[in-house]
Amino acid sequence: MQTDPVTTARAGRPRAASLEFRAVSKRYGSGSGTPVAGTPGAVNNLSFEVPAGAICVLVGPSGCGKTTSLKMVNRLIEPSAGQILLDGVDVQTEDVTALRRRIGYVIQQVGLFPHLTVGRNVAVVPALVGWPKDRQRARSDELLTLVGLDPERYRDRYPAQLSGGERQRVGVARALAADPPLMLMDEPFAAVDPIAREGLQDEFLRLQSELAKTILFVTHDVDEAIKMGDLIAVMEEGGRLAQFGAPDEILAHPASDFVARFVGADRGLKRLSLRTVADLKVEPAGRGDGLPTFAPATKLRDALSILLVADTRGGIALDEAGRPRGLVTVDQIASALADERPAAATRP
Amino acid sequence: MSTEPLVRWDWLAANLGPIAGRIEQHLYLTVIAVAIGFAISFFLAAVSIRRRRLYPLVVVLSTAVYTIPSFALFVVLIAVSGPSVLSAEIPLVMYTIVLFVPNIVAGFDAVPWDVVDAADGMGYTAGQRWWQVELPLALPLVVASIRLATVSTIGLVTVTAVLGDSLGGLGYYILDGYHRHFTTEVLVGGLLSIVLAVLADLGLVLLQRLLTPWTAAREAAR
Numbered sequence: 001m002q003t004d005p006v007t008t009a010r011a012g013r014p015r016a017a018s019l020e021f022r023a024v025s026k027r028y029g030s031g032s033g034t035p036v037a038g039t040p041g042a043v044n045n046l047s048f049e050v051p052a053g054a055i056c057v058l059v060g061p062s063g064c065g066k067t068t069s070l071k072m073v074n075r076l077i078e079p080s081a082g083q084i085l086l087d088g089v090d091v092q093t094e095d096v097t098a099l100r101r102r103i104g105y106v107i108q109q110v111g112l113f114p115h116l117t118v119g120r121n122v123a124v125v126p127a128l129v130g131w132p133k134d135r136q137r138a139r140s141d142e143l144l145t146l147v148g149l150d151p152e153r154y155r156d157r158y159p160a161q162l163s164g165g166e167r168q169r170v171g172v173a174r175a176l177a178a179d180p181p182l183m184l185m186d187e188p189f190a191a192v193d194p195i196a197r198e199g200l201q202d203e204f205l206r207l208q209s210e211l212a213k214t215i216l217f218v219t220h221d222v223d224e225a226i227k228m229g230d231l232i233a234v235m236e237e238g239g240r241l242a243q244f245g246a247p248d249e250i251l252a253h254p255a256s257d258f259v260a261r262f263v264g265a266d267r268g269l270k271r272l273s274l275r276t277v278a279d280l281k282v283e284p285a286g287r288g289d290g291l292p293t294f295a296p297a298t299k300l301r302d303a304l305s306i307l308l309v310a311d312t313r314g315g316i317a318l319d320e321a322g323r324p325r326g327l328v329t330v331d332q333i334a335s336a337l338a339d340e341r342p343a344a345a346t347r348p
Numbered sequence: 349m350s351t352e353p354l355v356r357w358d359w360l361a362a363n364l365g366p367i368a369g370r371i372e373q374h375l376y377l378t379v380i381a382v383a384i385g386f387a388i389s390f391f392l393a394a395v396s397i398r399r400r401r402l403y404p405l406v407v408v409l410s411t412a413v414y415t416i417p418s419f420a421l422f423v424v425l426i427a428v429s430g431p432s433v434l435s436a437e438i439p440l441v442m443y444t445i446v447l448f449v450p451n452i453v454a455g456f457d458a459v460p461w462d463v464v465d466a467a468d469g470m471g472y473t474a475g476q477r478w479w480q481v482e483l484p485l486a487l488p489l490v491v492a493s494i495r496l497a498t499v500s501t502i503g504l505v506t507v508t509a510v511l512g513d514s515l516g517g518l519g520y521y522i523l524d525g526y527h528r529h530f531t532t533e534v535l536v537g538g539l540l541s542i543v544l545a546v547l548a549d550l551g552l553v554l555l556q557r558l559l560t561p562w563t564a565a566r567e568a569a570r
């Protein structure tokens with residue numbers, strides 16, 4: 001509970017827990033018996049496993065039960081049936097307060113405490129579990145730095161004095177304060193404008209590559225799900241799991257018409273956005289003067305777009321040092337989707 | 349009469365001691381009424397928040413009490429409990445309830461639901477959530493209701509003078525001056541009770557600033 005996430009991650013012992021939903025249902029309305037069909041937020045026989053250190057995104061239309069599912073993990077909502085296991089232990093068997101204190105919780109409206117300074121907001125859980133004051137302060141400064149907010153400038157401000165993006169960062173810092181092995185994030189970036197959202201997503205992924213927390217992430221936005229998720233659980237109305245798998249598998253092999261419609265007709269392009277120019281085998285070529293050039297991290301989707309706009313069949317892939325590596329063509333980009341990874345899309 | 353000055357300063361100078369005593373009594377009657385009224389109202393507000401269906405009933409009853417003319421109520425109580433502090437405090441307390449309850453309820457209603465959700469999700473116990481989150485966030489409106497009730501009660505205390513010379517605070521001078529056609533006394537009683545109300549209000553504003561420093565930050569950010 002009291003180790004520093006940065007150092008533990010660097011020492012190769014990231015604190016993360018595995019998470020398993022085992023036939024979890026939540027019924028609203030008529031009480032016992034069959035689930036009330038179409039009740040928003042109901043969950044029907046949900047089962048999936050998230051290995052420690054992975055980001056699992058619950059995605060689906062509104063009312064599909066994704067937030068209900070998330071809130072059953074820290075027992076803000078109690079399931080009607082089934083089990084949720086955290087590192088193999090049923091959360092129902094744990095003291096609810098202690099359970100919540102070791103699970104990070106980030107919500108769309110952030111829910112920062114307006115009456116506490118940023119520094120004290122971040123240290124809320126450490127204060128609840130009784131850390132000494134100086135340790136709380138040190139921890140809070142450390143986390144503000146981690147999320148890119150200068151403690152000197154921010155620790156004594158009140159939430160009302162922050163922008164939406166800054167508030168959301170403080171929300172993430174607060175959720176990380178007691179080094180939780182699991183983070184629950186409910187539409188954490190939905191309330192900020194698209195440009196700030198993209199920045200927050202990128203930063204969070206960079207942070208996660210160091211922290212390696214287990215994360216359950218809820219969104220209604222397919223693009224966000226594809227970008228953030230190591231695993232995606234697509235949910236449909238009635239709280240059923242429509243498909244569970246890696247983003248590329250879901251895009252390549254939608255398990256049903258619903259999933260295909262939900263991920264969109266541009267799912268091929270979305271798969272391209274999961275790959276970069278560095279992933280391509282390229283043909284050796286000359287300097288290719290006048291052709292567009294691509295840094296290794298350029299997404300294939302962007303590379304394709306650039307080639308279409310430039311009205312040229314090819315561009316030059318550069319290596320890390322900026323030297324030409326070879327020729328990239330539209331055909332090559334198209335064929336990148338053909339070398340299938342083993343299809344493992346599951347259909348529950 | 350025409351030669352009589354508006355304010356007889358010599359009377360004022362000769363009565364500084366008794367005036368101070370009346371101010372003290374005025375504050376004493378006010379503080380007791382506001383404190384007891386607040387305690388009763390807080391209980392009624394807490395019940396109204398838990399059992400929402402009772403809230404309209406609480407509001408209707410406390411408003412009904414407020415419609416009773418205070419003068420009449422004090423006079424009736426002389427017959428019941430005599431010219432005592434009790435006779436003064438019963439109406440004073442009753443009149444504060446209608447000012448307190450809706451504001452206290454509104455204060456707790458104004459606590460943002462996302463903040464409550466976050467507190468629950470992070471593992472606040474119900475008691476911790478109430479003391480450390482809900483109460484502090486309800487405080488601006490709660491203190492506002494204390495200001496309202498205090499100023500209103502300071503005004504009403506003057507009417508308790510009808511209970512007898514031993515009561516009324518500064519209201520004693522207003523009634524006595526009226527009976528004796530002595531303007532100085534009426535002015536002293538009236539003006540000092542206004543000054544008292546203004547000072548009490550300023551003091552409570554200051555208290556609110558100290559208790560809720562974050563509201564200033566919120567207003568500046570707007």
